[in-house]
Amino acid sequence: MIDDVALEQRLGEAGRMPYGRGQIAAVEAIVRRADAEANAPIQYAARILATNAYVMGGEPGKAFVPFAWCLAVHDRGEADPHYDHELMWSFKWIVNALAKFPEVPLDKAMAVLDDMERRYRLAGYSMNAVHQYRVVVAQHVGDEDTAAEHYRLWCAAPRDGMSDCVGCEPTSKVSYLAWRRRDEDAVALAVPVLAGEMTCVEQPQSILTDLLLPYVRTGRLTEAAEAHRSAYRRLRTERRELGPIASHVEFCARTGNTARAIELVQRHLTALEEPPSPLVEMEFAASGALALRLAAEAEPGIMIRRDGADVDATEVAAELSLRAKEIAARFDERNGTSRQGDRSHRSSPRSRWSTICRCRPRLADPRPWTSRTSRPNRRCPRCRPRRRNWPTLPTSRRACSTSPRRKRPGGGSTNSARTPSPSCWAGGSTRPARTRWPRAVRRRPSGSGGARSSCSPRPATRCASRWCGSGSARCGASPIASTTGWPT
Known part of the structure; x- marks a missing residue:
C-alpha cells in the first residue's frame, strides 16, 4: 500500500x-x-x-x-x-x-457554454473567454451573424485571469478574421504578437499556421513560406496537432508545392488510425485527398508509400475524400448547416489559391532551404524587379579610344590596358578609397556596335577609360561629353 x-x-x-x-x-x-x-x-x-x-x-x-x-x-x-x-x-x-465530436448534440455544447458563463459571472471573471468560445462554436457551425456579434463583445471585454495567453487569444482572432476574409486585419493583429516573447507551448506555431491563408491572399509569399517552415518544425512531432498539420498540407498543395504536400501526407497518414477527434480526422483526410489528386494530375500513375507498400495515389485520394465527406455529413446533420460539408469540398483540385505567383521557387525545390533564391520573371507583373535610379555618370570624361592604351587626363599614356597608374587619378597621386556601386547591365555608347556589356560604375575621379565595359581595342567609341546612350 x-x-x-x-x-x-x-x-x-x-x-x-x-x-x-x-x-x-x-x-x-x-x-x-x-x-x-x-x-x-x-x-x-x-x-x-x-x-x-x-x-x-x-x-x-x-x-x-x-x-x-x-x-x-x-x-x-x-x-x-x-x-x-x-x-x-x-x-x-x-x-x-x-464541438469536435458529432456524437455530442449541439444543444449540449451550448448548454455547457451557458453554464460556463454562469459560473464565470458568479466567480467575478470577465466575459472575455466566454465570448471567445461562443465565436469558436459559431464559426464551427457557420453562423456569421452570431460570430460577428460575439467577436465585437469579445474585443470589448477586458482580459483577466481566465483569458487565453497573449499568443493564443490573438490566434483565435486571426482565425476568425481569416474566415471572414479580413486578411489585412489578421496580419496586422499578428505583428505585435510575433514580435513579442511567447510563453505558451502552442505558440508561435498556432498563429503562424492561421496566418498562412491571409499571407497568401495578400501577396506576402515570402512570409507565408517562412511561416510554414517555422510552424511545421514545431508541429510535426505533436500528436494533438494533426489539425494544424492538415492546414500545412493544404497550403503546400494549393500553392503548387505538391511534392512537399505528398511528403507531409506520407509522414502523417498513420495518424488517421487514432485521430484526436472526428473533426481533425475530417480536416486531414480532406487535405490529404487534395494533395494526392493534384499530384496525380501533375504526374499520372504516381505512387505513395503506405503500410510498407507502394499504393496508387489516386486510390488513396478517393478513400480519403470519401472519409472526409462522411464525417462532414455527420457534422452537418448535427449542426443543421452545410458548413463542414463545404469545408470537406477542399478535396476538389479545382479550388486553388490563384493569388500565388508561379514564378517564385517552390517549397519542393530539392536544394537545401538556405541555398534557395527567387528567380523573378521579368514578364510577370507580380515579381519582376522594380526599375532603379542608377547614379549619373561623369560628364567630362572620354570613352576608350581605339588604342588599347589609356589616355591620362593630364596627357601621356600608359602601356597598361587594365590598371591605370596613380597619376591617372584626378586631384593627386594616391588612389582614393573604392566606392561600391550597384552592378547594372548597360549599353555601350553609340558606335560601339550595340552589344551589351556588364559595367560596374566607378567614382567620378577615375580615368574616363574605366567607364567602358570592354576596356579594349574592340571599343570604337569617339570622345563624348555626356552620358547619351547610357540608359538610367
Missing part, C-alpha cells in the same frame, strides 16, 4: 511530465490507486490533472468524464479550493472539444 505522501509525490512527478501518452498512462495509474484507497483529495487532484493530460495529449474525448466528475464534486462543496482556477479553466477546453 502506498501512503498519501508517496502518492502526492507521484502526482507531482506526473504533472511535470511532457504531454503525451506517457503522462496519460501515469495519471491514469494514480487515479486507479486513489480510487482503490478511497483517497478523496488525490482522487480530485488526479482527475483535474487527467483532464489537462487528455486534452494536451491528443485524446480530448477522454476528458469529458473526469471533468464532469470534478464538477459534481465541486458543486457538492467537497472540492479543494486550491484547484478552482484549474476547474474553471478546463471549461474552455471542454467547450472546444465538444
Whole structure:
C-alpha cells in the first residue's frame, strides 16, 4: 500500500511530465490507486490533472468524464479550493472539444457554454473567454451573424485571469478574421504578437499556421513560406496537432508545392488510425485527398508509400475524400448547416489559391532551404524587379579610344590596358578609397556596335577609360561629353 505522501509525490512527478501518452498512462495509474484507497483529495487532484493530460495529449474525448466528475464534486462543496482556477479553466477546453465530436448534440455544447458563463459571472471573471468560445462554436457551425456579434463583445471585454495567453487569444482572432476574409486585419493583429516573447507551448506555431491563408491572399509569399517552415518544425512531432498539420498540407498543395504536400501526407497518414477527434480526422483526410489528386494530375500513375507498400495515389485520394465527406455529413446533420460539408469540398483540385505567383521557387525545390533564391520573371507583373535610379555618370570624361592604351587626363599614356597608374587619378597621386556601386547591365555608347556589356560604375575621379565595359581595342567609341546612350 502506498501512503498519501508517496502518492502526492507521484502526482507531482506526473504533472511535470511532457504531454503525451506517457503522462496519460501515469495519471491514469494514480487515479486507479486513489480510487482503490478511497483517497478523496488525490482522487480530485488526479482527475483535474487527467483532464489537462487528455486534452494536451491528443485524446480530448477522454476528458469529458473526469471533468464532469470534478464538477459534481465541486458543486457538492467537497472540492479543494486550491484547484478552482484549474476547474474553471478546463471549461474552455471542454467547450472546444465538444464541438469536435458529432456524437455530442449541439444543444449540449451550448448548454455547457451557458453554464460556463454562469459560473464565470458568479466567480467575478470577465466575459472575455466566454465570448471567445461562443465565436469558436459559431464559426464551427457557420453562423456569421452570431460570430460577428460575439467577436465585437469579445474585443470589448477586458482580459483577466481566465483569458487565453497573449499568443493564443490573438490566434483565435486571426482565425476568425481569416474566415471572414479580413486578411489585412489578421496580419496586422499578428505583428505585435510575433514580435513579442511567447510563453505558451502552442505558440508561435498556432498563429503562424492561421496566418498562412491571409499571407497568401495578400501577396506576402515570402512570409507565408517562412511561416510554414517555422510552424511545421514545431508541429510535426505533436500528436494533438494533426489539425494544424492538415492546414500545412493544404497550403503546400494549393500553392503548387505538391511534392512537399505528398511528403507531409506520407509522414502523417498513420495518424488517421487514432485521430484526436472526428473533426481533425475530417480536416486531414480532406487535405490529404487534395494533395494526392493534384499530384496525380501533375504526374499520372504516381505512387505513395503506405503500410510498407507502394499504393496508387489516386486510390488513396478517393478513400480519403470519401472519409472526409462522411464525417462532414455527420457534422452537418448535427449542426443543421452545410458548413463542414463545404469545408470537406477542399478535396476538389479545382479550388486553388490563384493569388500565388508561379514564378517564385517552390517549397519542393530539392536544394537545401538556405541555398534557395527567387528567380523573378521579368514578364510577370507580380515579381519582376522594380526599375532603379542608377547614379549619373561623369560628364567630362572620354570613352576608350581605339588604342588599347589609356589616355591620362593630364596627357601621356600608359602601356597598361587594365590598371591605370596613380597619376591617372584626378586631384593627386594616391588612389582614393573604392566606392561600391550597384552592378547594372548597360549599353555601350553609340558606335560601339550595340552589344551589351556588364559595367560596374566607378567614382567620378577615375580615368574616363574605366567607364567602358570592354576596356579594349574592340571599343570604337569617339570622345563624348555626356552620358547619351547610357540608359538610367
